[in-house]
Amino acid sequence: MADTIGQHPIPPVPPEVIASPAEAPWLHDPDVVFWRPSFSDMARYVGWRWILLAPAALLLVAIVLIPFRFGLIQLLFFYGGKITILAFALPVVLAAAVIKEAVNGKNHPFCIHCGYDLTNLPDFHNCPECGRFYSLKLNAEYRRDPRWFIERCRMHKELPMMPSGFAAGPTTGKRKSRDGT
DSSP, rough: GGGTTOSSSSOOOOOOOOOGGGGTTTTOOOOOOOOOOOOOHHHHGGGGGGGGGGGHHHHHHHHHHGGGGGHHHHHHHHHHHHHHHHHHHHHHHHHHHHHHHHHHHHHSSBOOOOOOOOOHHHSSSSOTOOOOOOOHHHHHHHOOHHHHHHHHHHHHHHHOHHHOOOOOOOOOOOOSSSSOO
């Protein structure tokens, strides 16, 4: 217990930024795509958590059986909203967690656009597979949380481009304003 004095078990929020999507030259490219794990990659990381898909499967079975069972209609009428939210929220949360684990499961540097293995290739270069720019710092930032990285890139795309400067000069109006402008 004496070893942990002064150390907080929870990491600081927000985490330290390694790289920003603003550093990437492909930021404003509308056709930029990001690598996502394939279905077989994600299936390896699901493990025992496939049981969380059971509520959604049971709800689908219940919907098929509704025309034949009156008691099931009453059950879904009273508890339907909560059951539906639970049944479909769990698979979405599971998919997000599995995608993050699958991305972190790659032990080597990879292109965040196509998944190509970048081992022994120089930093700050173009991917030999897809031709897009990569850097190991952007790779590390993407690996930390892929969904957040993609969301940050999307938000950077929506920012207005830097306006060009303008020369301020005397006003052409004859009347002077009273507010000092």
